[in-house]
Amino acid sequence: MSTRVVITGLGVVAPNGVGIAEFTEAIKNGKSGIRFFPELKDLNFSCHIGGIPIISEEKKREYFTELQLRNFNSNGILYGVMAGMDALNDAGIQAAKKDEDALYDFGIIFGAGTSSPEKFRESIHKIDAGNTRRLGSNSVLQVMASGVSAYLGGMIGAGNMVTTNSSACATGTEAIILGYERIASGKAKQMLCGSTSDDGPYIWGGFDAIRVMNYKSNANPKNASRPMSASAAGFVPGSGAGALLLESLESAQERGAKIYAEVLGGSINSGGQRNEGSMTAANHTAVQNCIKNALADANIQASEIDYINGHLTATTKDSVEIQNWCEALNRKGKDFPYINSLKGLTGHCLTASGSIEVVATILQLQNNFIFPNINCDDLDTRITNMISSEKIPQKKIEVPLKTVVKASFGFGDVNACVIFRKN
Amino acid sequence: MSTRVLSLEKIKMAMTTEDIYAKLLPIVKAYLPEDVDENDIKPDSDLTGELNINSAHLVDIVLDVEDAFDVEFANEDMESLRTMNDAITIIQKKIA
Numbered sequence: 001m002s003t004r005v006v007i008t009g010l011g012v013v014a015p016n017g018v019g020i021a022e023f024t025e026a027i028k029n030g031k032s033g034i035r036f037f038p039e040l041k042d043l044n045f046s047c048h049i050g051g052i053p054i055i056s057e058e059k060k061r062e063y064f065t066e067l068q069l070r071n072f073n074s075n076g077i078l079y080g081v082m083a084g085m086d087a088l089n090d091a092g093i094q095a096a097k098k099d100e101d102a103l104y105d106f107g108i109i110f111g112a113g114t115s116s117p118e119k120f121r122e123s124i125h126k127i128d129a130g131n132t133r134r135l136g137s138n139s140v141l142q143v144m145a146s147g148v149s150a151y152l153g154g155m156i157g158a159g160n161m162v163t164t165n166s167s168a169c170a171t172g173t174e175a176i177i178l179g180y181e182r183i184a185s186g187k188a189k190q191m192l193c194g195s196t197s198d199d200g201p202y203i204w205g206g207f208d209a210i211r212v213m214n215y216k217s218n219a220n221p222k223n224a225s226r227p228m229s230a231s232a233a234g235f236v237p238g239s240g241a242g243a244l245l246l247e248s249l250e251s252a253q254e255r256g257a258k259i260y261a262e263v264l265g266g267s268i269n270s271g272g273q274r275n276e277g278s279m280t281a282a283n284h285t286a287v288q289n290c291i292k293n294a295l296a297d298a299n300i301q302a303s304e305i306d307y308i309n310g311h312l313t314a315t316t317k318d319s320v321e322i323q324n325w326c327e328a329l330n331r332k333g334k335d336f337p338y339i340n341s342l343k344g345l346t347g348h349c350l351t352a353s354g355s356i357e358v359v360a361t362i363l364q365l366q367n368n369f370i371f372p373n374i375n376c377d378d379l380d381t382r383i384t385n386m387i388s389s390e391k392i393p394q395k396k397i398e399v400p401l402k403t404v405v406k407a408s409f410g411f412g413d414v415n416a417c418v419i420f421r422k423n
Numbered sequence: 424m425s426t427r428v429l430s431l432e433k434i435k436m437a438m439t440t441e442d443i444y445a446k447l448l449p450i451v452k453a454y455l456p457e458d459v460d461e462n463d464i465k466p467d468s469d470l471t472g473e474l475n476i477n478s479a480h481l482v483d484i485v486l487d488v489e490d491a492f493d494v495e496f497a498n499e500d501m502e503s504l505r506t507m508n509d510a511i512t513i514i515q516k517k518i519a
Contacts (some may be wrong), residue, residue, distance in 0.1 A: 135478035
C-alpha cells in the first residue's frame with residue numbers, strides 16, 4: 001500500500017484576500033477582488049479590469065529582506081513566496097538554519113506560467129541599448145521559469161526535489177498531484193506544492209488579443225466574472241498564488257500536526273489536441289477520463305463526491321464542462337454534487353488558479369460551507385437543463401462536506417483532477 | 424579649459440582615501456548578509472571570503488559604485504576586486 005498523504009498547511013495570496021484568514025472571510029462573504037485598472041485602458045486593451053492582490057510595502061518586508069528587495073521586480077515570485085512561506089508556517093515546520101543541513105525529505109513543486117515579465121522587460125531595454133553589463137546580478141534569478149521555487153528553496157532550505165511545473169491553467173492542480181505522488185511513492189516526506197501567476201499587461205495582453213477576456217463589463221468590475229451565467233462573456237484576468245503543505249500521514253502524526261484533509265488521489269492527462277481538443281479547447285473524452293481516473297486512483301465511487309470546485313472560467317463553454325462532469329460522474333439533476341467557481345470572485349488567476357482554488361476547496365471542506373457562486377442570477381439554461389439550480393449556491397450555504405473534487409483544464413489540452421477527503 | 428571641468432577636477436582631486444571609503448561603505452553595507460555586522464567591514468576584509476557577501480552581488484556593488492563615483496569598471500577591474508582597499512585603488516585610478 002502506498003503512503004497516505006495529508007494537507008497540513010495552507011497559504012494564499014488572492015485578489016480578494018491575502019492570507020488564509022482574510023481569504024476565508026472573503027469567500028464566505030462573496031467578496032469580489034475585481035477592479036478597474038486605468039493602465040489597461042491607457043494601453044488600449046479591450047478589457048480594463050482584473051484581479052490583483054493588494055500587498056503593502058510593509059507586508060513585503062515580512063517575507064523579504066531589504067537586500068532581497070533590491071532590484072526586485074517580480075509579482076509572481078512575491079506572491080509565490082508569501083503563499084509558500086505561509087503554508088510552511090501554518091504547518092508548523094521550521095526552515096533549516098543557515099549553517100545546518102538542508103531538509104532532505106522536504107521538496108517543492110511550485111508552478112508558474114512565465115516568470116517576472118516586468119523584470120524581463122527591464123532587461124530587454126538595457127540589452128537593446130547595449131548595456132548588458134548593467135543588468136545586475138538578479139535578472140536571471142527572477143526571469144528563469146523556476147525563479148519562484150528557487151527563492152522558496154533557499155528561504156526554507158529544501159533538500160528534496162525543488163522544481164517548477166508548467167501546464168497553463170492546469171499548473172496549480174498539477175503541482176499538488178505531482179507532490180502527492182512524490183510522497184506516496186516514498187521519495188519525500190513533505191512537499192510544498194502550489195503555483196503563482198504574475199499579472200499586468202505583459203501577461204494579459206495575449207489573452208486580450210484573442211478576445212477571450214470579458215471586454216463588455218469595464219464599467220462594472222464586480223459583476224464582470226460570471227461563471228455559469230447565461231451572460232458569461234469571457235474571463236476576467238487575475239493573479240496571485242496558492243500553496244499547500246503536503247505531508248505523509250505518518251510524518252504529520254509524528255509531529256502532532258493539524259490535518260486539514262487527505263489527498264485521496266488524482267489524475268493528470270492530455271487530450272492530445274485531437275477530436276474537439278485543440279491548443280485552446282479541451283478534448284471531452286480526455287476531460288472525462290481524467291475525472292474517472294482520479295476517482296479510480298482515489299478508490300472511491302462517483303456517488304461519494306459531495307462538492308466540485310469547477311474550472312468554470314466564465315466563458316460560453318462553462319456548459320460543456322458541466323456536461324463533462326455529468327457524464328464522468330454519471331450524476332445529474334438533483335443528484336449532482338454541489339458546484340461553484342472561485343473565478344466569479346477572483347477572476348481567472350491563470351497558472352495560480354488551480355492552487356488558489358484548491359485552497360478555497362480545502363477551506364470549505366474544513367469549515368463545512370460552500371461559498372456563493374456570484375453573478376449567475378441568470379443561470380445558463382444549458383446548465384440548468386443538466387443539473388438542478390439548487391446545486392449552484394448563489395448564497396453561502398452550510399453543509400457537511402466529506403469528499404470533494406477539484407479539476408483544472410489548460411491550454412495545450414491538458415487536464416488535472418484531484419480528490420480530497422476529511423477524515 | 425572651462426571652469427566647470429576645472430571645478431570637477433578639483434572635487435575629484437580633493438577626494439581622499441577616507442572620502443572614498445566613506446562613500447563606499449554604505450554601498451557595501453547594503454549587500455551584507457543579515458548575520459554580518461557592518462562593524463566587521465575593514466579596509467582589507469575580503470568582501471566574499473570574510474564578509475560573506477554573495478559573489479553575484481559583487482556585480483551589483485560595482486554598478487552602485489559606478490553610479491556613485493561616475494566611473495566605469497572594466498572586466499579586468501572586476502577581476503581584481505577582492506577588498507574595500509581594492510575598490511578604493513580602482514576608483515582612485517578612474518577619477519585621477
